[in-house]
Amino acid sequence: MNKTIILIAYLATSFLVKGQELTKKPNIVFILADDLGINALNSNGNALVESPNIDKLFFEGMHFTNGYSNDPTCAPSRASILSGQYVPRHKVYRVADRYKTDKKTLEAMRFLPPEINRVKGSGAGLNLDKITIAEALKTSNYTTSAYGKWHLGKNDLQIQNQGFDEGYEITGHYNFKTSPQQEDLDNTQYSADVITDKTINFIKKASSENKPFFAYVPYYLVHKPLEPKAEYLAYFKNKLKNNSIVGKDEIKVLAMIKSLDESVGQLLKTLNDLGLEDDTIIVFTSDNGHYKTESNIFNQPYKGVKGQTLEGGIRVPYIFKWKNKIKAGSRSNEPIIHVDIYPTLLGLTNTSKPKDYVLDGEDISPVLLGITSETKRDALVWQYTNYARWNEKRQEFASSWVNVIQMDGFKMTEDVETNNFTLYNLNNDPYETKEVSNNYPAEIDKLKARLQQWKTETGYEKPQLNPDYIKQ
Known part of the structure; x- marks a missing residue:
């Protein structure tokens, strides 16, 4: 397809989308699972998983085979989703500074990582000067909600101060905690059921008032502790009683995925019952x-787990559905990442980008709408600064400071502690079985230069010498 045809197609589609302003903007339901691995859905190839409702989304929309998180852990990735920015900009670098209370690890670190963004009285979290995706959508008259895992700060940094009209944080499964604390809520319920009920009530209210809505639905499933519903646990124990591969924890995770799928099904049914299916974008x-389990069946065949920048720690499922706009049953092999979600939703809803505010992702709406099959960006980058669990015998950390860049199918990791660089060619080795830096010196130089450019653009904080370092 030549550029003239692409331009005409894009303008035509934009006109159709803009034409909705005469009536109402499309609604958005953004479902975010917690620690759900790339192989944790039946539709992604895991026959042990029962996920019929999510699979229905999969086959009714577009899925991405090379979708990534911005970080292999919770808080930084959520900050990137909500702010639309890479880690060095939002500065939610880690979930916690565990190395500070681990003397062996601290003394083994040559460098100190940059400090997590903190606000007095509210702790670590996303600064209020960041324009969240909810705040951007409110400029297009969206009403917004967020019930579920926030993980981006308490008090002043809570949900209702970050662009959401209603909602509160819910963490845990049974005996869950809320922030701000909800005195009239029965926390012996399963948290996913509460999140779903609250979101459904929000959708019903917005629909009755004929308002376009953005429902951010960050479930705590399938994060630990492993607390499945008793009936689903019994079901999978019986179903897999003769399966020698699946471990006890994995049976619990399968039961929890079933609960996640059940909740997604209730949201989809609500949209259908209210006649909103055609007018709602679902992400x-x-x-x-996924975190490590006995056989790692939820990350296979990829190497690595949560907390690692190997593919198993950062690859995640991605599904986009917008009936009659995004082709049902379509797929894309283009690499995408969390920071793309923000500009993409702005593009699909014809919402203006916030003025004088940097968005690091790409609007992939032309890919979703079938206007083009390719993204424009040349590279994806990760910065992971989580020093943890120094092992004296092996003389290595469980995790440390790494910068990772993927470009043209090559994935290079810079180990800040050792100044070593490793390379995988994902084009022919997507499962990272063979390190090939010695075979591609020109690629290493190219990736180093592009990584340095990224560091300069994003305000990357350079490593600082650790005064507590003791040479091992």
């Missing part, structure tokens, strides 16, 4: 890769 993804 489904996860915040990072």
Whole structure:
């Protein structure tokens, strides 16, 4: 397809989308799973998983085979989703500074990582000067909600101060906690059921008032603790009683995925019952890769788990559905990442980008709408600064400071502690079985230069010498 035809097609589609302003903007339901791995859905190839409702989304929309999180852990990836920015800009670098209370790890670190953004009285989290996706959508008269896992700060940094008209944080499964604390809520219920009920009530209210809505639905499933519903646990124990591969924890996770799918099904049914299916964009993804389990069946065949920048720690499912706009049953092999969600939703809803505010992602709406099959960007980058669990015997950290760049199918990792660089050619080795830096010196130089450009553009904080370092 030549550029003239692409331009005409894009303008035509934009006109159709803009034409909705005469009536109402499309609604958005953004479902974010917690720690759900790339192989944790039946539709993604895991026959052990029962996920019929999410699979229905999969086959009714477009899925991405090379979808990534911005970080292999929760808080940084969520900050990137909500702010639309890479980690060095929003500065939610890690979930916690565990190395500060681990003397062996602290003394083994040559460098100190940059400090997590903190606000007095509210702790670590997303600064209020960031324009969240909810705040951007409110400029197009969206009403907004967020019930579920926030993980981006308390008090002043809570949900209702970040562009959401209603909502509160809900963490845990049974005996869950809320922030701000909800005195009239029965926390012996399953948190996913509460999140779903609250979101459904929000959708019903917005629909009755004929308002376009943005429902951010960040479930705590399938994060630990492993607390499935008793009936689903019994079901999978019986179903897999003769399966020698699946571990006890994995049976619990399968039961929890079934609860997640049940909740998604209730949201989809609500949209259908209210006649909103045609007018609602649905996004489904996860915040990072799956945690380690007995056989790692939820990350296979990829190497690595949550907390690692190997593919299993950062690859996540991605599904976009907009009936009659996004082709049902379509797929894209283009690499996408969390920061793309913000500009994409602005593009699909014809909402203006916030003035004088940097968005690091790409609007992939032309791919979703079938206008083009390719993204424009040349590289994806990760910065992961989580020092953890120094092992004296092996003389290595469980995780440390790495910068990762993927470009033209090559994935290079810079180990800040050692100044070593590793390379995988994902074009022919997507499962990272063979390190090939010695075979591609020109690619290493190219990736180093592009990574340096990214560091300059994003305000990357350079490593600082650690005064507590003791040479091992």
